[in-house]
Amino acid sequence: xxxxxxxxxxxxxxxxxxxxxxxxxxxxxxxxxxxxxxxxxxxxxxxxxxxxxxxxxxxxxxxxxxxxxxxxxxxxxxxxxxxxxxxxxxxxxxxxxxxxxxxxxxxxxxxxxxxxxxxxxxxxxxxxxxxxxxxxxxxxxxxxxxxxxxxxxxxxxxxxxxxxxxxxxxxxxxxxxxxxxxxxxxxxxxxxxxxxxxxxxxxxxxxxxxxxxxxxxxxxxxxxxxxxxxxxxxxxxxxxxxxxxxxxxxxxxxxxxxxxxxxxxxxxxxxxxxxxxxxxxxxxxxxxxxxxxxxxxxxxxxxxxxxxxxxxxxxxxxxxxxxxxxxxxxxxxxxxxxxxxxxxxxxxxxxxxxxxxxxxxxxxxxxxxxxxxxxxxxxxxxxxxxxxxxxxxxxxxxxxxxxxxxxxxxxxxxxxxxxxxxxxxxxxxxxxxxxxxxxxxxxxxxxxxxxxxxxxxxxxxxxxxxxxxxxxxxxxxxxxxxxxxxxxxxxxxxxxxxxxxxxxxxxxxxxxxxxxxxxxxxxxxxxxxxxxxxxxxxxxxxxxxxxxxxxxxxxxxxxxxxxxxxxxxxxxxxxxxxxxxxxxxxxxxxxxxxxxxxxxxxxxxxxxxx
Numbered sequence: 001x002x003x004x005x006x007x008x009x010x011x012x013x014x015x016x017x018x019x020x021x022x023x024x025x026x027x028x029x030x031x032x033x034x035x036x037x038x039x040x041x042x043x044x045x046x047x048x049x050x051x052x053x054x055x056x057x058x059x060x061x062x063x064x065x066x067x068x069x070x071x072x073x074x075x076x077x078x079x080x081x082x083x084x085x086x087x088x089x090x091x092x093x094x095x096x097x098x099x100x101x102x103x104x105x106x107x108x109x110x111x112x113x114x115x116x117x118x119x120x121x122x123x124x125x126x127x128x129x130x131x132x133x134x135x136x137x138x139x140x141x142x143x144x145x146x147x148x149x150x151x152x153x154x155x156x157x158x159x160x161x162x163x164x165x166x167x168x169x170x171x172x173x174x175x176x177x178x179x180x181x182x183x184x185x186x187x188x189x190x191x192x193x194x195x196x197x198x199x200x201x202x203x204x205x206x207x208x209x210x211x212x213x214x215x216x217x218x219x220x221x222x223x224x225x226x227x228x229x230x231x232x233x234x235x236x237x238x239x240x241x242x243x244x245x246x247x248x249x250x251x252x253x254x255x256x257x258x259x260x261x262x263x264x265x266x267x268x269x270x271x272x273x274x275x276x277x278x279x280x281x282x283x284x285x286x287x288x289x290x291x292x293x294x295x296x297x298x299x300x301x302x303x304x305x306x307x308x309x310x311x312x313x314x315x316x317x318x319x320x321x322x323x324x325x326x327x328x329x330x331x332x333x334x335x336x337x338x339x340x341x342x343x344x345x346x347x348x349x350x351x352x353x354x355x356x357x358x359x360x361x362x363x364x365x366x367x368x369x370x371x372x373x374x375x376x377x378x379x380x381x382x383x384x385x386x387x388x389x390x391x392x393x394x395x396x397x398x399x400x401x402x403x404x405x406x407x408x409x410x411x412x413x414x415x416x417x418x419x420x421x422x423x424x425x426x427x428x429x430x431x432x433x434x435x436x437x438x439x440x441x442x443x444x445x446x447x448x449x450x451x452x453x454x455x456x457x458x459x460x461x462x463x464x465x466x467x468x469x470x471x472x473x474x475x476x477x478x479x480x481x482x483x484x485x486x487x488x489x490x491x492x493x494x495x496x497x498x499x500x501x502x503x504x505x506x507x508x509x510x511x512x513x514x515x516x517x518x519x520x521x522x523x524x525x526x527x528x529x530x531x532x533x534x535x536x537x538x539x540x541x542x543x544x545x546x547x548x549x550x551x552x553x554x555x556x557x558x559x560x561x562x563x564x565x566x567x568x569x570x571x572x573x574x575x576x577x578x579x580x581x582x583x584x585x586x587x588x589x590x591x592x593x594x595x596x597x598x599x600x601x602x603x604x605x606x607x608x609x610x
Contacts, residue, residue, distance in 0.1 A: 079135060079268050079375045080298040081109035082158065082383060088114060092134045092170075094203055094265065095214040105298035125173075128180070132169040135267045136331075138377035139169035149181040157378040159385035161231070162240075164188055165429060166332030166379040168261040174251040182260070183246040185227060191430050193503035194224040194245055203259040204252055215264055219247035263427065263502050266328075266337035268300065268371045274341060275303060275367075284348050286310065287358055293366060294405035297383045300371040302402050304409065307347055307363040309355075322419045324410055324492075326366040326483065329389045329403070330380050331373030333427030335500045340367045340425055361420075364413060369402050389424075390479075392486035407486060414490050421454070421494045422487040428499040432506045434462070435470035437497040439488040447493065454494050464508045 039053045054061045081087055087109035114133075126147055132139035132155075140155035157163040164186050174180070192198070202218035223246050230239040251258055259265075279290045293304040308320065327340040347354055347363060357363075368374060372383045382388050388403045397404040413419055428435075436455045441447035452473060459468035479485055488495035 077272070077301075078107040079371070080105040080107055080300050081375060082298060083110055085109040085376060086114055086133050088131065088133045090134060092137075092259075092267075094259070095208050095212065126175065126178075128174060129172040130169055131172075132377070134170070135269060135375055136265055136334075136377050137168050137170075138166050138379075146181070148178055150183070152182055152184045153186050154184060155377070157373070157381040157385070158376055158383060160381055162188060163332075163378070163380040166262050166377065168259065168265055168377060171251075171258045171260065172255075174254070174256060174258065176251055176254045176256075179248050179250055181221075181246065181248045183244055185229065185242065185244050186231065187224075187243040187245055188231070188240060189243065189429060190226070190241070192224045192243075192245065193429060193432070193501070194222055196432070196503065198222075198503040200247060200249075201261045201264060202249065202251075203261070205257040206253040207256075215261070219249050222247040262332070263334045264338060266334040266341075266374075268368065268374045271303075271337065271368050271371075274344075275305075278344070278348060288348060293409065294401045296370075296372045296402055297399075298372045298375070300375065302369065302371060302405070303367060305344070305363075305365040305367065307344075307358060307365065308361065309358040319417055320360065320362050322362045322364060322413050322417050324364045324366075324413070324419060324422045324487070325425070326369055326406065326423075327425035328367070328374060329369040329424065329483065330387075330426060331370050331377075332379035335427040335502060336425035337368065339498075339500055340365075362417065364409065366406055369406065371402075389483060390481040392483050393481050403483070406483075410487060410490060410492075414492070419490075419492050421496075422483070422492045423496045423498055424483045426497055426499045428501050431470060431499070432501045432503050433467040433470055434458075434465050434498065434500045434505075435467045437484060437499065438471065438473040439475050439485060439495055440473040451493060454496070465505050467507060 039051075042053065043049055043051055050064050052063045054063065082105055127144060128142070128150065130139060130142040131137075138155050139152060141153040143151045143153075145151050152167070154164040154167050165188070167184065199217040199219045199222060201215045203215050204213065207213040207216075223244075225244055225246075227242055227244045229242040231242055275290055278284050278288065287307060287309050289306040291304055291306070292301045294302050296302060325340070325343065327336040328334075330336075344365065344367070347357060370378075370382050370388055372378075373381060376383070380387055382400070382402070384399050386400070388400060391400045392403050392407050394400045394404060410419065410422070436458070438451050438455065440451060452471075455466075455471045456468055458466045475485055475488070482497065484495050484497045
């Protein structure tokens with residue numbers, strides 16, 4: 001259609017030109033006007049505004065307009081807030097009457113005067129001053145219930161009545177050496193890593209200035225429990241139980257300015273500063289392109305970074321494969337943004353591995369899918385009041401622009417090249433370590449194995465952080481709207497959600513315990529003790545019954561095929577030689593000519609089925 005339209009346009013142009021030449025009435029202005037009209041007619045016929053027509057010696061030269069929204073950072077644009085939000089003018093920087101729906105936004109939020117953050121009721125020299133009306137802040141109310149005790153209420157996600165988990169607020173007017181107690185009274189999750197050793201984060205401006213100290217874990221006497229309060233669910237009269245988090249702490253300085261947070265904050269402005277820095281680096285610009293994918297409901301830019309080597313590369317004459325990585329669809333999961341920044345730092349770095357990846361793949365990276373939620377301090381939703389990670393199948397582009405345009409980008413990418421991997425970064429509140437959720441193909445066992453290989457590789461290369469045992473591979477109806485399943489439906493077999501804990505890793509302890517057991521086994525072998533030794537028997541699990549029996553038989557069968565010892569199947573020593581632990585012997589440092597622990601290939605295959 002385009003070729004025939006251009007041919008007809010050229011014939012008409014030639015006829016018009018010959019008729020004007022015959023009449024000898026040609027003038028520059030009339031010719032320019034005629035060319036413009038012809039260009040407009042051609043663009044209307046092709047239904048595009050991207051085509052430009054220039055003339056060289058009377059002949060048309062067709063070209064495309066430069067792409068719009070090439071990112072230029074002459075200055076950092078201010079985040080846009082819903083107009084219902086009051087925003088203080090303070091610029092927060094660290095080292096390292098509401099309508100029921102969103103209407104419009106502006107830089108700086110509400111035009112009205114900023115109300116006092118503290119009600120003048122029984123104020124004393126010991127009363128703390130709270131503030132959260134800054135970017136990513138979340139605290140709705142603080143009530144002093146004792147001289148040094150405060151009950152805190154978190155703000156639900158905007159335009160919803162739920163999702164209270166993320167908190168980030170400022171405290172002033174404290175006394176050093178005094179034990180304060182804070183209790184958040186309206187949390188909605190029934191369990192939390194705060195019950196298993198996790199602690200809140202504290203940032204002190206005086207400590208940052210005097211000691212260059214950043215965010216620090218703090219708090220003691222931490223408890224997470226169900227309280228007597230209840231909350232009404234949306235759209236019905238049902239109630240849900242509320243939970244409390246309480247802890248005590250002592251501030252390090254008098255009259256300091258401190259911040260408390262659920263996890264290390266990562267704001268939209270921080271992302272813009274980071275993208276500005278990498279885009280202004282000439283060396284990085286040679287293989288990194290930064291563009292605006294779309295704009296959010298509030299008008300904040302959603303960026304997409306394309307990373308690949310240009311020109312003649314190692315895959316000359318062959319089509320590159322693509323990798324898509326996204327993060328921060330849930331605004332309260334700030335650890336996903338820190339993972340994304342580390343990922344980009346590595347991929348844009350000078351290492352040989354990074355160069356090889358850039359030469360081999362085209363990376364499409366969306367570092368922040370939900371900038372509106374990040375700006376206002378939401379935990380899970382966008383300004384549409386919905387979880388974007390349940391709306392990847394939506395047809396409502398204007399309501400969910402961020403995920404609609406992301407899916408559309410991936411659809412076009414799949415049509416152009418082979419997309420070998422999709423990974424969406426998240427944070428997890430109730431499980432330790434880093435792990436993945438993947439999909440499974442019930443019809444083909446080989447595809448099931450294929451989809452589990454990449455997580456297994458992750459566990460081998462980050463054995464003290466990534467837990468393959470915590471990974472799950474299934475496609476649930478309730479999760480059909482997630483990015484992971486939506487991309488899998490597009491044909492991307494390696495489609496994952498990568499979850500990073502808010503709390504920490506438990507694998508370091510497990511690794512040390514496994515190494516201890518391994519050395520005990522080797523010592524027994526070298527001492528020529530009987531194989532029926534109690535120490536050896538304790539390391540071998542008993543034969544299970546019930547639903548675990550089949551799994552045990554499959555594992556035993558794998559071990560019998562190559563003669564692997566049972567210890568290699570039931571400990572994590574299979575990965576310790578990849579990242580040796582200091583002060584402990586590694587696999588290579590212990591001579592074991594008859595070591596039954598290597599090879600470990602059968603154990604890896606068995607692990608895929610777990």
